[in-house]
Amino acid sequence: MHSRRQRLAEALDRAGAQAFLSQSRSNQLYFLDHPDPSTVISRGSAPAILFSAEKTVVFPGIWISNACRDMLPNCEVIPCDLGDPPPMEQLEAYLKKAGLKKLLSDQLQPQIPGTEIVVDDVGALLRRTKDERDLAFMREAARIADLGIRTAFKAVRPGLTTLEVTAEGTAAMLKAGAEYAVMNPAVGIGTYYLDSGENPRRVIREGDMLFIDMACYVHGYLGDMTRAAIIGEGTPQQRDLLATVHQAYRAASQAMVPGAEGRRIYQGVVDTYAAKGWAKYFVHHLSHGLGLGADRPGINRESGDVLQAGDALSCEPGVYVPGIGGARVENMIYVSASGPEELTRCPIVPELGL
Amino acid sequence: MHSRRQRLAEALDRAGAQAFLSQSRSNQLYFLDHPDPSTVISRGSAPAILFSAEKTVVFPGIWISNACRDMLPNCEVIPCDLGDPPPMEQLEAYLKKAGLKKLLSDQLQPQIPGTEIVVDDVGALLRRTKDERDLAFMREAARIADLGIRTAFKAVRPGLTTLEVTAEGTAAMLKAGAEYAVMNPAVGIGTYYLDSGENPRRVIREGDMLFIDMACYVHGYLGDMTRAAIIGEGTPQQRDLLATVHQAYRAASQAMVPGAEGRRIYQGVVDTYAAKGWAKYFVHHLSHGLGLGADRPGINRESGDVLQAGDALSCEPGVYVPGIGGARVENMIYVSASGPEELTRCPIVPELGL
Numbered sequence: 001m002h003s004r005r006q007r008l009a010e011a012l013d014r015a016g017a018q019a020f021l022s023q024s025r026s027n028q029l030y031f032l033d034h035p036d037p038s039t040v041i042s043r044g045s046a047p048a049i050l051f052s053a054e055k056t057v058v059f060p061g062i063w064i065s066n067a068c069r070d071m072l073p074n075c076e077v078i079p080c081d082l083g084d085p086p087p088m089e090q091l092e093a094y095l096k097k098a099g100l101k102k103l104l105s106d107q108l109q110p111q112i113p114g115t116e117i118v119v120d121d122v123g124a125l126l127r128r129t130k131d132e133r134d135l136a137f138m139r140e141a142a143r144i145a146d147l148g149i150r151t152a153f154k155a156v157r158p159g160l161t162t163l164e165v166t167a168e169g170t171a172a173m174l175k176a177g178a179e180y181a182v183m184n185p186a187v188g189i190g191t192y193y194l195d196s197g198e199n200p201r202r203v204i205r206e207g208d209m210l211f212i213d214m215a216c217y218v219h220g221y222l223g224d225m226t227r228a229a230i231i232g233e234g235t236p237q238q239r240d241l242l243a244t245v246h247q248a249y250r251a252a253s254q255a256m257v258p259g260a261e262g263r264r265i266y267q268g269v270v271d272t273y274a275a276k277g278w279a280k281y282f283v284h285h286l287s288h289g290l291g292l293g294a295d296r297p298g299i300n301r302e303s304g305d306v307l308q309a310g311d312a313l314s315c316e317p318g319v320y321v322p323g324i325g326g327a328r329v330e331n332m333i334y335v336s337a338s339g340p341e342e343l344t345r346c347p348i349v350p351e352l353g354l
Numbered sequence: 355m356h357s358r359r360q361r362l363a364e365a366l367d368r369a370g371a372q373a374f375l376s377q378s379r380s381n382q383l384y385f386l387d388h389p390d391p392s393t394v395i396s397r398g399s400a401p402a403i404l405f406s407a408e409k410t411v412v413f414p415g416i417w418i419s420n421a422c423r424d425m426l427p428n429c430e431v432i433p434c435d436l437g438d439p440p441p442m443e444q445l446e447a448y449l450k451k452a453g454l455k456k457l458l459s460d461q462l463q464p465q466i467p468g469t470e471i472v473v474d475d476v477g478a479l480l481r482r483t484k485d486e487r488d489l490a491f492m493r494e495a496a497r498i499a500d501l502g503i504r505t506a507f508k509a510v511r512p513g514l515t516t517l518e519v520t521a522e523g524t525a526a527m528l529k530a531g532a533e534y535a536v537m538n539p540a541v542g543i544g545t546y547y548l549d550s551g552e553n554p555r556r557v558i559r560e561g562d563m564l565f566i567d568m569a570c571y572v573h574g575y576l577g578d579m580t581r582a583a584i585i586g587e588g589t590p591q592q593r594d595l596l597a598t599v600h601q602a603y604r605a606a607s608q609a610m611v612p613g614a615e616g617r618r619i620y621q622g623v624v625d626t627y628a629a630k631g632w633a634k635y636f637v638h639h640l641s642h643g644l645g646l647g648a649d650r651p652g653i654n655r656e657s658g659d660v661l662q663a664g665d666a667l668s669c670e671p672g673v674y675v676p677g678i679g680g681a682r683v684e685n686m687i688y689v690s691a692s693g694p695e696e697l698t699r700c701p702i703v704p705e706l707g708l
Contacts, residue, residue: 039553043538062637066676067551082634167528170535174521179554181524182534184397197421199393200533280436283416322420 004031004126009053011122012104019052020122021091021105026293027123029220032056033074038179038220040071047087050094050103057094059087128289128296129310130334134221138290138312140177141216141223142332142343148173148181148214149227153350156204158231163200166212178216178223193320206232209242209325211318220292224314226330227350237324240276246348248272248317249329252286256315256333256340262287262297262304269317281321287313290332311335312343358385358480363407365476366458373406374476375445375459380647381477383574386410387428392533392574394425401441404448404457411448413441482643482650483664484688488575492644492666494531495570495577496686496697502527502535502568503581507704510558512585517554520566532570532577547674560586563596563679565672574646578668580684581704591678594630600702602626602671603683606640610669610687610694616641616651616658623671635675641667644686665689666697 008020008031022028025045029037032049033056041064048059056075060068065080078090085093088110095103095115106121130138152169166183173181184198204210211228228245230238248269255265266286273282289295290312297305297313307313312335318328331344362374362385376382379399383391386403387410395418402413410429414422419434432444439447442464449457449469460475484492506523520537527535538552558564565582582599584592602623609619620640627636643649644666651659651667661667666689672682685698 036553039555040551042552042554064547064551066674067547071551082637163528163531163533167525170528171521171525174517174524177517177555179517180536182536193418193421197394197418197425198396199390200396201393201531283436320420 002033004131005033005051005053007126008051008122011126012053015102015104015118015120015122017102017104017118018100019050019103021103021109021117022049022051022123023047023105023107024121024123024294025220026127026291026295027106027121029292030123030127032072034072036219038217040067042179048091050091050100052100059091059094061087124294124296127291129308130291130312134291134312135334137219137221138223138332138334139343141218141221142225142345143223144173144176144178144218145214145216145223145225145332146344146346147176148178148183148216149212149225149346149350152183152212152214153227153229154353156210156229156231156352157354158204158206161201161203162198162210162212165204166200166214169212169214173214173216173223178218181214181216183212183214193326204231207234209234209238209327211326211328213328213330222290222293224290224330224332225344225346226316226318226328227346227348228318228327228329229350229352230325231352231354235324241278241319241321241324242327244272244276244278245317245319245327245329248319249315249331249348252317253315253331253333253340253342256307256313256335258307258309258335258337260307262299262306264304266299266301266304272317273319278319278321281319282317283320284316284318286317287315287333289313307335309335309337356387357485359387359405359407361480362405362476365480366407369456369458369472369474369476371456371458371472372454373404373457375457375461375463375471376403376405376477377401377459377461378475378477378648379574380481380645380649381460381475383646384477384481386426388426390573392571394421396533402445404445404454406454413445413448415441478648478650481645483662484645484666488645488666489688491573491575492577492686492688493697495572495575496579496699497577498527498530498532498572499568499570499577499579499686500698500700501530502532502537502570503566503579503700503704506537506566506568507581507583508707510564510583510585510706511708512558512560515555515557516552516564516566519558520554520568523566523568527568527570527577532572535568535570537566537568547680558585561588563588563592563681565680565682567682567684576644576647578644578684578686579698579700580670580672580682581700581702582672582681582683583704583706584679585706585708589678595632595673595675595678596681598626598630598632599671599673599681599683602673603669603685603702606671607669607685607687607694607696610661610667610689612661612663612665612689612691614661616653616660618658620653620655620658626671627673632673632675635673636671637674638670638672640671641669641687643667661689663689663691 151172285300287299316330320326505526639654641653670684674680
């Protein structure tokens with residue numbers, strides 16, 4: 001049994017449960033016994049997978065039934081062809097036959113007579129501390145994200161649209177092996193819009209502040225980063241804003257050590273911006289977890305986890321000031337026992353192709 | 355008042371309601387008074403917009419507050435800065451002050467004292483029949499999707515991965531002005547996997563059956579199509595399978611006339627495949643609606659709308675036969691009064707760059 005499954009078996013034992021019922025893609029990819037489960041469950045998730053110490057039972061649904069049957073030789077796959085009962089009915093029948101009394105589950109379940117199902121996402125808990133396999137895939141995701149950002153910023157020149165620029169970065173990431181890649185640009189002189197107000201067909205002009213936030217998935221793992229730049233010299237206020245974001249990033253990322261309290265790191269960023277009178281313009285989270293999805297730890301205004309060795313998270317301070325502009329820098333950070341390691345290797349000042 | 359809002363006002367009148375409360379992006383983009391609302395609400399949706407005969411009130415939430423304030427001069431925008439009450443609280447206060455007694459809403463709402471809120475998505479109903487503006491944007495989305503598919507298939511050659519091929523198509527769509535583009539390839543000799551079992555890093559080989567399904571968004575409108583091909587000569591069974599899918603597509607698309615019953619069109623496809631013994635391998639829908647999202651009409655195994663002049667929908671028969679392979683063809687169809695018009699112009703047999 002590989003060690004992820006070993007740790008799951010121990011968690012089930014402690015809870016007095018016989019199996020873990022998973023409907024979340026993150027947990028399914030994490031626990032499946034396959035060299036690259038993201039090529040089996042390429043999108044979405046299997047309707048249900050039952051992981052116990054002894055075996056794995058997959059209820060694949062009609063769209064992925066053939067693939068699971070052929071590609072998961074170490075699992076019991078309950079086929080679902082046209083006309084068969086839906087997977088959740090098959091699950092219910094299976095549980096009755098197998099006599100499983102208690103399950104943990106990563107999703108709220110309808111009641112199934114004879115089986116107690118407790119919502120307890122032990123998968124998310126176990127996934128928090130990254131193992132060697134996680135790290136290898138995350139480094140690859142970070143490398144490909146780096147390539148995308150470098151390629152996009154090298155393509156920047158006044159007269160092109162942000163779509164033309166991000167097309168280059170997206171293509172580079174797909175060619176390098178990302179199964180999915182999307183770039184969310186925000187561009188404009190005096191850009192202080194976040195999730196809105198972006199016309200990606202607008203032409204880039206001298207004096208713009210440009211930031212590109214990007215995400216890709218590589219073997220199911222998120223690659224995610226952001227870089228910001230001024231097109232040309234910019235104004236003194238724009239240069240000050242960009243330098244302040246860089247300063248906030250450096251301080252926050254260096255504080256990401258085991259035992260650090262997230263809320264203190266967040267407050268440090270607030271203080272940096274407050275010194276410029278911009279505290280009210282830092283409106284979003286500082287960190288989300290990294291990995292296969294829905295990952296801990298997170299750091300935002302309302303809550304901040306205490307960091308542990310083995311955590312992986314983004315660090316992305318950004319500030320968006322009406323009349324000046326907006327900027328964000330985001331790197332992927334691994335919290336090792338000896339301190340923060342930047343999985344993102346691209347310099348925080350991107351090279352423009354001007 | 356533009357005619358979409360005129361029709362909405364009439365629908366509200368008939369229901370005895372004073373306003374339409376919208377949380378769905380599709381409806382927000384449809385009714386907002388702006389030349390291209392997709393550049394204002396670039397992603398996601400505003401937490402709430404209230405459309406009445408007299409005016410539009412936008413409750414934007416903190417991330418998009420500045421953009422809405424600056425870019426929607428014809429709307430009342432309730433600003434949301436850091437520390438302000440959340441948008442739904444502001445909505446409640448607004449409703450109380452304005453004395454609105456009855457609203458229709460496109461989403462289930464928490465109770466708000468003093469206002470009756472009826473879940474009735476009149477927006478989806480009105481959006482079904484396409485107007486000139488819809489058609490112009492949909493033709494543009496179809497044109498860009500065409501370009502993506504042509505570019506990708508021209509890049510196909512044995513020895514490349516599907517990622518390398520779809521990267522070319524994706525980049526072409528972004529450069530041509532799609533704000534978002536994603537290609538979902540499925541490749542493999544004997545491919546009969548649908549939403550699973552795709553390793554996009556697998557190298558394309560002589561004898562493979564390849565299909566590429568693709569989606570892009572252009573000014574908020576979906577562009578969507580699929581093409582299939584055999585790499586090289588293929589086997590007689592593979593050629594028969596591909597020809598049968600083409601035949602099923604032609605018959606189904608030509609049947610998409612006003613008054614046609616969706617379930618009969620669906621049955622026609624089932625019969626075509628049944629004649630080959632493949633009925634059980636046609637497992638998905640035939641059609642989804644097209645437009646700004648969550649569009650009617652749809653045609654699937656369980657239900658089929660009766661088609662009306664002004665409808666727009668996909669036509670995408672596909673069949674995935676163990677031991678032979680899988681193929682799907684998908685075009686965008688506009689149901690005009692005089693019959694089906696293919697918005698997709700790319701030939702159903704794509705040109706390969708072999």
